[in-house]
Amino acid sequence: xxxxxxxxxxxxxxxxxxxxxxxxxxxxxxxxxxxxxxxxxxxxxxxxxxxxxxxxxxxxxxxxxxxxxxxxxxxxxxxxxxxxxxxxxxxxxxxxxxxxxxxxxxxxxxxxxxxxxxxxxxxxxxxxxxxxxxxxxxxxxxxxxxxxxxxxxxxxxxxxxxxxxxxxxxxxxxxxxxxxxxxxxxxxxxxxxxxxxxxxxxxxxxxxxxxxxxxxxxxxxxxxxxxxxxxxxxxxxxxxxxxxxxxxxxxxxxxxxxxxxxxxxxxxxxxxxxxxxxxxxxxxxxxxxxxxxxxxxxxxxxxxxxxxxxxxxxxxxxxxxxxxxxxxxxxxxxxxxxxxxxxxxxxxxxxxxxxxxxxxxxxxxxxxxxxxxxxxxxxxxxxxxx
Numbered sequence: 197x198x199x200x201x202x203x204x205x206x207x208x209x210x211x212x213x214x215x216x217x218x219x220x221x222x223x224x225x226x227x228x229x230x231x232x233x234x235x236x237x238x239x240x241x242x243x244x245x246x247x248x249x250x251x252x253x254x255x256x257x258x259x260x261x262x263x264x265x266x267x268x269x270x271x272x273x274x275x276x277x278x279x280x281x282x283x284x285x286x287x288x289x290x291x292x293x294x295x296x297x298x299x300x301x302x303x304x305x306x307x308x309x310x311x312x313x314x315x316x317x318x319x320x321x322x323x324x325x326x327x328x329x330x331x332x333x334x335x336x337x338x339x340x341x342x343x344x345x346x347x348x349x350x351x352x353x354x355x356x357x358x359x360x361x362x363x364x365x366x367x368x369x370x371x372x373x374x375x376x377x378x379x380x381x382x383x384x385x386x387x388x389x390x391x392x393x394x395x396x397x398x399x400x401x402x403x404x405x406x407x408x409x410x411x412x413x414x415x416x417x418x419x420x421x422x423x424x425x426x427x428x429x430x431x432x433x434x435x436x437x438x439x440x441x442x443x444x445x446x447x448x449x450x451x452x453x454x455x456x457x458x459x460x461x462x463x464x465x466x467x468x469x470x471x472x473x474x475x476x477x478x479x480x481x482x483x484x485x486x487x488x489x490x491x492x493x494x495x496x497x498x499x500x501x502x503x504x505x506x507x508x509x510x511x512x513x514x515x516x517x518x519x520x521x522x523x524x525x526x527x528x529x530x531x532x533x534x535x536x537x538x539x540x541x542x543x544x545x546x547x548x549x550x551x552x553x554x555x556x557x558x559x560x561x562x563x564x565x566x567x568x569x570x571x572x573x574x575x576x577x578x579x580x581x582x
Contacts, residue, residue, distance in 0.1 A: 198520070198552060198560035202229055203236055206471045206522065207291075208247070213559040215287050218365035220280060228254050228284070244291055244475045245298075251288035252302050255281040259309060262316075271316040278313025282306050283365055290357050293476035294483040303392055310361045320373055321364060324380065326412050331394040333405060335382040336360050338369035339418060340579075342376060348423035348577035349378040351409050351439075353402070355430025355453075355557070356484065357474050359388040366429065366562060368452075371570035375579040378419065380409060384435065386484040397486030400499035406439035410446075423447055423577045427569060429557050430473070433524070434458050434500055437532065441508035448576040450514035450569050453521065453557040454529035458500040461524065462493075471522040473556075506535035512576045516545045516565055520554040543572070 202212050215225055228250045235246035258281040265274035285306035292299045314321050324335045340347035350372055352363055360381045363369070369379035383389045384405050386398030399405070406426060414421045425448040428436035433455035440449035455461075464470055465477070474480050478490070487493035513536055517529035529544065536542040545568055547553035552561035574581050 198549065199555050200560070203233070205236060207473070207475055208232075208236065208243075210471075210473065210556070210559055211247075211287050211291055213555070214362070215283060217559065217562045218283050218287075218362065218367075220283055224254055224280070224284075244293070245296065247291050248288040248296075248298060248302060251284045252298070252305070255284040255288070255305060255309070258284070259305075262313075266316070272318070275313045275315070275317030275319075278309045279317060279319075280313075282310035282313055282361060285309060286359060286361055290359070290362075291475055293479050300392075306359075306361060307389075310364075321369070324412070326408055328385075328405060328408055329396070331390075331396055333383065333385075333396075333408065334360065334389045335380045335409070336364050336369070338364070338373050338379045338381070340376045340378045341373045346418060346420035347376055347378055348425065348573070348579060349380060349413055349419045350425040350427055350573055350577075351406060351413075352379050352381045353384050353406075353426070353428040353432040353435050353439075354382070354387040355428070355432050355473075357387070357480065358429065359383060361388075363429065366566065368427075368566050368570060371566050372573060372579070375570055375574040375581060377425075377570075377573055377577060377579045380413070382409060391484055395486075398484050398496075400434075400438070400497070401442075402435035402439040403442035406435075407443050407445075410443065414445075421445070425449060425573050425577055427452060427573075429453060430523075431455050431458060433532075434502060437502055437509065437513070438505055440511065440513065441502075441505045446511060448512045448573065449509065450516070450572060451532070452516055452565050452569060453524060454515050454517045454532045455524055456502045456506075456528035456532040456535075459494075459498050460501065462497060470525070471556075473523060502532060502535070506532055507537050509536055509539050511539065512541040512543075513539045514543045514545065514569065514572050516547065516568060518554040518556060518558055518560075518565075519546050519548045521556045523556045541576075 236243040262274040262277040363381035385396040390396040433451035533544040553564035558565040
């Protein structure tokens, strides 16, 4: 396997890999992880809170160093440190069980340091908020670069346990911006701010919230409403195709990791087949689905299948998947592609050991998936590839 295996535990290694691929520094990551080896051996209940303590401690240190930079007028340097702090706070928080001590405070730090860091660094990102079902949805907008007039826009959604800040740190929005395409990285129901601050649970009908973002996009003068795309990472590999299938305003769609039948995956996980993405997995999914117990969760998640849905997609669509994905079997990518029978142009890209990106959503090397998807959207939505 190509994943950096620092711990004898897939879930922890996945978090380390996410941090490395998102802009974390290897020296800082080693400093955070070395004290955790003994804690991890003592079990999940001991190890996971220790993980947050060590990673949040590094985040706090970077905030302190950033203040020293800012006092000297070195705002760019301060911004880079604050962005890494936001990354470490975010990775630490996503590992914790719902209701864990310190989780809310750590998430608040992640939001604050991300906002302050990207502002000081002068990054191409701004916060967007829209009303949704009596609450609100939030997103991060990264605007197309080098474009005169309205540009294409891609709606980019989370997986089960990611956040819009982690979407930004995947650097796909940056890759699309260079190709003349704007990106809206969204915290959809069940993720990020939507679940943490507004108690909005997952809905399998992803077009409900995706359509609201298109309503917003059509009012923006910098967006070309004829060139709208959608993509998603991990469980976003279910949400994105579903939205494209039921929302005719999308002109193209892609997935960073196929997730064709997530309802079936849950029954496999009950049989302990495949790896979980986070500790306290069942408590996590019950929380994000608003389920009171396992039976309620299985009932609420039974609609999470793309059987009978992919055939509705008529626009160009790209399915990508890592050959050695340990969470979602490669077979699901082939199922998704095979059912794209009415797509104007369908493509299946499997990342192999020859290039990299073979693990779940390319956690071993996200550059290949990022560049491939960005180039594909540029070709289909009228961007540029060089």
